[in-house]
Amino acid sequence: MTLKLYELVGTDEARPFSPFCWRTRMALAHKGLTAASIPWRFTEKALIAPHGAEKVPVLLHGDKPVVDSWVIANFLEDAFADAPSLFGGEGGRAVMRMLNWWGDIAVVGGIFPLVVADIPAHLDERDAAYFRASREARLGKPLEEVAAGRDKGVVGFRKSLDPLRLTLKTQPYLGGVAPNYADYIVFGGFQWARAVSPFKLLEAEDPVYAWREKLLDAFDGLARKSPGFAV
Amino acid sequence: MTLKLYELVGTDEARPFSPFCWRTRMALAHKGLTAASIPWRFTEKALIAPHGAEKVPVLLHGDKPVVDSWVIANFLEDAFADAPSLFGGEGGRAVMRMLNWWGDIAVVGGIFPLVVADIPAHLDERDAAYFRASREARLGKPLEEVAAGRDKGVVGFRKSLDPLRLTLKTQPYLGGVAPNYADYIVFGGFQWARAVSPFKLLEAEDPVYAWREKLLDAFDGLARKSPGFAV
Numbered sequence: 145m146t147l148k149l150y151e152l153v154g155t156d157e158a159r160p161f162s163p164f165c166w167r168t169r170m171a172l173a174h175k176g177l178t179a180a181s182i183p184w185r186f187t188e189k190a191l192i193a194p195h196g197a198e199k200v201p202v203l204l205h206g207d208k209p210v211v212d213s214w215v216i217a218n219f220l221e222d223a224f225a226d227a228p229s230l231f232g233g234e235g236g237r238a239v240m241r242m243l244n245w246w247g248d249i250a251v252v253g254g255i256f257p258l259v260v261a262d263i264p265a266h267l268d269e270r271d272a273a274y275f276r277a278s279r280e281a282r283l284g285k286p287l288e289e290v291a292a293g294r295d296k297g298v299v300g301f302r303k304s305l306d307p308l309r310l311t312l313k314t315q316p317y318l319g320g321v322a323p324n325y326a327d328y329i330v331f332g333g334f335q336w337a338r339a340v341s342p343f344k345l346l347e348a349e350d351p352v353y354a355w356r357e358k359l360l361d362a363f364d365g366l367a368r369k370s371p372g373f374a375v
Numbered sequence: 376m377t378l379k380l381y382e383l384v385g386t387d388e389a390r391p392f393s394p395f396c397w398r399t400r401m402a403l404a405h406k407g408l409t410a411a412s413i414p415w416r417f418t419e420k421a422l423i424a425p426h427g428a429e430k431v432p433v434l435l436h437g438d439k440p441v442v443d444s445w446v447i448a449n450f451l452e453d454a455f456a457d458a459p460s461l462f463g464g465e466g467g468r469a470v471m472r473m474l475n476w477w478g479d480i481a482v483v484g485g486i487f488p489l490v491v492a493d494i495p496a497h498l499d500e501r502d503a504a505y506f507r508a509s510r511e512a513r514l515g516k517p518l519e520e521v522a523a524g525r526d527k528g529v530v531g532f533r534k535s536l537d538p539l540r541l542t543l544k545t546q547p548y549l550g551g552v553a554p555n556y557a558d559y560i561v562f563g564g565f566q567w568a569r570a571v572s573p574f575k576l577l578e579a580e581d582p583v584y585a586w587r588e589k590l591l592d593a594f595d596g597l598a599r600k601s602p603g604f605a606v
Contacts, residue, residue, distance in 0.1 A: 232466015238551030239463075239470045245538035246477065307476035320469030 147172070147179035148204040150192055154266035157183040159371040161266070161339035163252050163332040164213040166367070168201040170328035171217050173363040175227040179203065186271045213332075214244050217325050230325035243318070244329050246307075251333035254301040257283070259341035261291035266340055294343060301345070305352055312351045316358075323362060331359045331367070338372035345375065378403070378410035379435040381423055385497035388414040390602040392497065392570035394483045394563040395444040397598070399432040401559035402448050404594040406458040410434065417502045444563075445475050448556050461556035474549070475560050477538075482564035485532040488514070490572035492522035497571055525574060532576070536583055543582045547589075554593060562590045562598070569603035576606065 149172070152162035160166070160181065172179050184191060184200050195202050195209035203210040203219070210219045221230045221237070231237040260279055264272040264287070276287060283290055308330060311318060318326035334356050337345055346353040360368040380403070383393035391397070391412065403410055415422060415431050426433050426440035434441040434450070441450045452461045452468070462468040491510055495503040495518070507518060514521055539561060542549060549557035565587050568576055577584040591599040 229466065232469060233464025234551065235460065235463015235468070235555065236466020236470055238546065238555075239467055239474055239549060239557045241546060242538050242542040242549055242557070243470055243473065245541045249537055306480055307473050310476045311473040315469065315472060318470060318473055320465065324466065324469075326470045326473070 145206040146204075147177060148182055149179040150182045150184045150197075150200045150202040150204075152200050153183040153185065154263075154271065155268050156266070156371060159266070159339055161263075161336050162200060163255075163336035164199075165201045166332035166335040167213045167325075167328045168203065168216050169366065170331060170359075170362070171220055171230055171325055173366050174230055174324065174328070175220050175224045177220070177224065177227070186267070187274050214241070221325075230328075232319060232324055236319075236324070236326070240326055240329070243326055247329040247333060250304050251330050252336070254304050255333050255337050255345065257290045257297055258294045258301060258343055258345065259337045261287040262341035262343065298343075298345065302347070302350070308355075309350070309352050312355055317355070323359060327355075327359060331356065334359075335367050335370070335372070338367075338375055339370065342373040342375060376437040377435075378408060379413055380410040381413045381415040381426075381428075381431045381433040381435075383431050384414040384416065385494075385502065386499050387497070387602060390497070390570055392494075392567050393431060394486075394567035395430075396432045397563035397566040398444045398556075398559045399434065399447050400597065401562060401590075401593070402451055402461055402556055404597050405461055405555065405559070406451050406455045408451070408455065408458070417498070418505050445472070452556075461559075463550060463555055467550075467555070467557070471557055471560070474557055478560040478564065481535050482561050483567070485535050486564050486568050486576065488521045488528055489525045489532060489574055489576065490568045492518040493572035493574065529574075529576065533578070533581070539586075540581070540583050543586055548586070554590060558586075558590060562587065565590075566598050566601070566603070569598075569606055570601065573604040573606060 149165070149168060151160040151165040153160050160169070189198065192198070192200065192202050195204070195211065197209065197211040201213055201216060203216045205219070205223065210216050217230055218237070231240055264276055267275055280286055308318070315321065317323040318330065334345065337343070346356065380396070380399060382391040382396040384391050391400070420429065423429070423431065423433050426442065428440065428442040432444055432447060434447045436450070436454065441447050448461055449468070462471055495507055498506055511517055539549065546552065548554040549561065565576065568574070577587065
C-alpha cells in the first residue's frame with residue numbers, strides 16, 4: 145500500500161516547515177517507511193478538504209486518509225507494529241499524549257512568537273497575505289512588533305525547556321537510550337524554526353542543543369539535509 | 376522483607392504532606408504494598424543521614440535504603456515486577472522521567488508560592504523557624520509577601536496545567552484508562568497542598584478537579600482519608 149504525505153511548504157517545494165509534519169516525517173523514518181511528499185500551501189484548503197482535513201499533515205495510506213500528527217503516529221504504530229516502536233509500549237503511548245500537548249504548548253507555542261515574523265518571506269503572495277492576516281488577528285499585533293520582543297522572549301522559552309534539559313542529564317533521549325516519538329514531538333518544533341528563521345533559539349552549550357544535533361543527524365541526516373538555516 | 380517509609384510530617388504525625396512522599400505512598404498502594412510510616416521532620420537530618428539521604432522519602436526495604444521518589448518508583452517497579460506496573464513498560468518509564476521533571480517544576484514549583492505561607496502553622500517551633508528561614512532565603516521575601524500575590528498567581532498556575540487538562544479530554548488518566556505513576560507524580564503536588572492549605576487551587580468545573588477527585592478516592596480513599604482541607 146503506498147504512503148503519501150501532504151506537507152506544508154512555501155515557495156520552495158523542497159523545504160517543508162510545519163512542526164507537525166516534521167513529527168510525522170521523523171515517525172515515518174523511525175518505522176523505516178517512505179512516503180511520497182505532496183507539497184501543500186496554507187491557502188490550498190480545497191485540496192485536503194476531501195480527506196476531511198483542514199490542516200496538514202494528512203497521510204494517505206492507499207486511499208485512506210489519516211489526519212492529525214498524533215492520530216498518524218498512532219496509526220503508524222498500529223499498522224506497522226513489527227517495525228521499531230514509536231511509543232515503547234502502551235504506557236509510553238498514554239504518557240506521550242500529554243507530552244504531545246506539552247510540545248504543542250511549550251515548544252511550538254513558545255517558538256511561535258520567536259520565528260513568526262520570518263515566515264511570510266518563505267511564502268508566495270497569496271499565502272503570505274493569509275498568514276499575516278490570520279496570525280496578526282491571533283496575536284493582536286503586527287508580526288514585526290511580535291518579533292521586536294524576541295531577544296527578551298527567548299530567555300523565557302529556553303527556561304521553559306527545563307523539563308527536557310533536566311531529563312537529558314540522565315538519559316540521551318526522551319525515549320530513553322534511543323529516540324522515539326517523544327523526541328520527534330519536541331524536535332518537530334525546532335526543525336520548523338530551522339526551516340524558516342535564522343533566529344538562534346538555543347545556546348551551543350545547552351544540552352538541548354546537543355540533543356537537537358543528534359536528531360538532525362538521525363536517519364542519515366534526514367532533517368539536516370532539508371533546507372534550513374544553520375542555527 | 377519489610378518496607379518502611381520515612382515521611383515528612385509536622386506536629387501531626389498522621390498528616391504526611393510532602394508531594395514527593397505522596398508520590399511514593401500512591402506508588403506503594405498501586406503495587407499492593409504497605410510500608411510502615413516513620414514520621415520525619417525537616418530538622419531531623421541526622422535520622423536519615425545514615426541512609427545516605429538529606430530529604431525524604433526514604434524507603435527501607437529490609438535494611439536497604441532507597442532514596443528519592445523517582446529512584447523509589449523505579450525500585451518498586453523492578454523489585455515487584457509481578458504487581459501492577461507503575462510505568463506501563465519501558466517507553467512509559469523513559470517518558471515519565473520527563474513528566475517527573477514537569478511535575479517538579481510546573482506542579483510542585485507552581486503550587487509552592489500558593490501554599491508556602493500556610494506551612495509553618497503545621498510545624499513545631501524548631502521546624503517552623505528552619506522552614507521560614509530557608510524558604511524566605513530561596514524566595515527572597517517574607518512568606519506573607521509571597522502569599523499576598525496568590526490570588527493572582529493561581530491564574531497562571533491553572534493555565535500551566537493545560538497539557539494535563541487537554542490530555543484528560545481524551546483519556547481518563549495520564550496513565551491511560553487507569554492511573555499509574557504518571558498520575559501520582561502530579562497528584563502528589565495536589566495532595567501536599569490539600570494537607571497544608573485551605574487555598575483553592577482548582578475550580579470545581581475544571582477537568583483537573585474531577586481527575587483529582589478520582590485520585591482522592593483511589594485505593595479505598597487512601598489520600599482522601601489522610602488529614603487535609605476540603606478544597
